[in-house]
Amino acid sequence: MGARVTIADVAARAGVSISTVSLVLNNKPTRISEETRERVRQAAQDIGYSPNKVAQGLRRRLTHTLGLISDSIATTPYAGQMLAGAQDVARENGYMLFLVDTGADPEMEEDAIAQMRAQQVDALIFAAMWHREVSPPSNLPKKAVYLDCFSHEAPRPSVIPDEVAGGRAAVQHLVDAGHTRIAYVDVDEGVPPVASELRHRGYLAVHEEHDLPVDPALHVKGASTHDGGRQAAEQLLALPASQRPTAIFCFNDRMAAGLYTALRCHGLNVPTDMSVVGYDDQQLVAAELYPPLTTVALPHYEMGKWAAQVALGIRAHAASDAPYLMPCPLITRESVASPPVGAPTHPGGEASKKHKGDHSF
C-alpha cells in the first residue's frame, strides 16, 4: 500500500491543498483559477494519479464521504483521538468524515446506518468508546469496519487494543524496578469487562514468568472513576503492613488519580512509598497528575487510522475474523521507583534477579 499514489501526493506536488485537488479533479464549481487547475491536472498526470479513476468514481456515485457511527465518542472526553485518526486518513485521501453518536441505542444505530446509506457514504465505521463486543443492527453494511469493538455474530474487519500485551508491559515495568508485591486495582462494573480481564491476563502472565506468587488480597476492585480508585486503594492500605503491595497497576488512569488521593491522605508519596502504573494515557489526566503518571497508552489515534484505511480500501487486512491487535505502548513518566528499603517482598520473589531486561511483549 505504500506505493499507492494518493490525492495527497498530487496536492504536495502541485503545492495546493487536498481540497483544491479534489475540487479541480471533480470539476466542481469553485473560484480556483485556471492556472491552478492546470497545475493540479499536470501534477496528477506526472505521478500517475489518474483523473479517469475520479471519473469512474463519479460514475459509481462516490460521495467522498466516510461515515463513523459510535456510541458516545464525540460527546465524551475519553476517546476523541480515534475520530482524529480516522479524520486525518479521510482528509489525506480527499474524503470527509461524518460522525453520528447514537448513545448505543439500537434503534438510533439502525436509523443512523439507514441515514448514512441514504446519503451514500462510500464507507462506514462502527465504533465503540471502550473496547467491547457489540451487537450491531442488521442493516450494518457488509463492508463496514469495527473500531475498538468486535462482533462474533456479525463479523467485520476489526481493530482493538492489544490489552494483554499492555498489561504485560505495565507489570513487567514494575518487576524491572524490583517490585514483587504488585496489586491490581481492577474495575467492577455491570458491563462485560473485556479490557479488564485482558489486562489482568497480562498481569498474571508476568507473575508466572517470574515465578511470583499471585496474592488474591492484592486484586481489588472499584468503579472506573476517581472515587472508585480511591476506595479500592483504601482496601489495599487496610492490609497488614507485611501484606501491603509496594506497587499498584491500575485498570485506568482515572482510578490511578483516585489512588494518588488515597495515598496522599495516608501520608504516602508516589513513587518513593508506592509505585503506580495506569492505563489509557487519558488526556487531561495521566500527564497532569503530580507526579506525572507512568501508564500504558490506548492507541486511539492509530486505531482510528487503521479503521479508516481499511474502510476506504487503502490498507489490506487479513481475511480471518480475528481482530487486528494494535500495540499499546508504555509511556514512562515519574510514578515508578524501586521499592522502599525494608518493604515486604514476596516469599518466593526473586524477580529482579531472574529477569534480564529482555521484555517479551
Add this chain to the structure above:
Amino acid sequence: MGARVTIADVAARAGVSISTVSLVLNNKPTRISEETRERVRQAAQDIGYSPNKVAQGLRRRLTHTLGLISDSIATTPYAGQMLAGAQDVARENGYMLFLVDTGADPEMEEDAIAQMRAQQVDALIFAAMWHREVSPPSNLPKKAVYLDCFSHEAPRPSVIPDEVAGGRAAVQHLVDAGHTRIAYVDVDEGVPPVASELRHRGYLAVHEEHDLPVDPALHVKGASTHDGGRQAAEQLLALPASQRPTAIFCFNDRMAAGLYTALRCHGLNVPTDMSVVGYDDQQLVAAELYPPLTTVALPHYEMGKWAAQVALGIRAHAASDAPYLMPCPLITRESVASPPVGAPTHPGGEASKKHKGDHSF
C-alpha cells in the same frame, strides 16, 4: 414554544420510541407491526400532530437531519457536552445530528458546508471549541446558528457563555470568604483572548464594587495548560510575603491543577493556605482534583441545546445581532476557605465588612 406538539409527544402517548414514530409517519419500510403503526397514527391524531405536516415535510424534502460543523469539538476532550446538548434536542424532535470537525481550516469548512447542503440537512450549526469570533466561509447558510462563537462580518443567531458574570461570580465568592488580595492567573496565548478578557472584566468589576485596589503584581499569565498554571503560580509565590495573594482565580481548571502542583511543591495547602477558583468545570479535572475544585461551569450542554432549538425553529430568539449570553453557574466544592489568620490584607481592603452577601450577578 411550550405548546408546540412534537414527535416526542406522539411517542410518549403511543408508548413507543421517537424513531418508531418517525418510521411509521414517514411510511418507511420497517418490521414494525400493523398494530403499533395504528397506535402511532391514532396518538398523532389525538394530540393534533398532523401526518399532513410530515407529508408536507416530505414534499419539502425534509431529511430530518441537523448538521453541526465545528473546529475540533468531537476530536478533543473539552467541549463534547455541546454536542450532547444539540444531539438530545435533535433526538427529542425526530432529527439526527451529523457532526463534522474541520480543524478550523477554511477550505475544509467550505467543503463541509457544501457537503451538508448537498445532503440537504434541514438546519446547520457552526460551532467553536472555545468562545471566540469566527470568519465562516461565504457559503454558510443564512439560517445557520453559531454555537460558542459569533461573527461581526456574517451575523447569525449566536449563543456564547456569559463570561463577565462568570468572572464576577468567581471573585465575589472569594470576597465573600473574606479575601481581599485575589490574584488572576490569566492565559497568555497567541489568540484573541475573548474569554480571558471578559472573565478579567468580571474580576475588575467586583474589585470596584468593594473598593478593593487592583494590584498589577497579582495579574500573571501563562499557557492555558497544567504547566502554564504551574509557572504562573511560581510568579505569585516569588512575591514578598506581604504582597502575596490569599486566593487565586484561574482562567481555567487545567491551569488551576498546575497551580495545585506548584502550591504543593511549596508546602502550601488548598484551601487552608490558599483558596483557588477555576473556570470551565472541565470533565476529568475539576471534580477530580484533591481537594475538589470550586469553579465556574461553562454551560456547554445548555448552549448546545439552545443552538439546536433555534436552528430547528422550536425556540425563538431576539432579532438583534447580539449573541445570547448563557449563564455560567458557580460550582462550589472544597478549594475555598477563609484567608489564613495573619495573612496580609490589602491596605484599603474592607470587603468582608462592606459586603452583605447580596450577590449582584
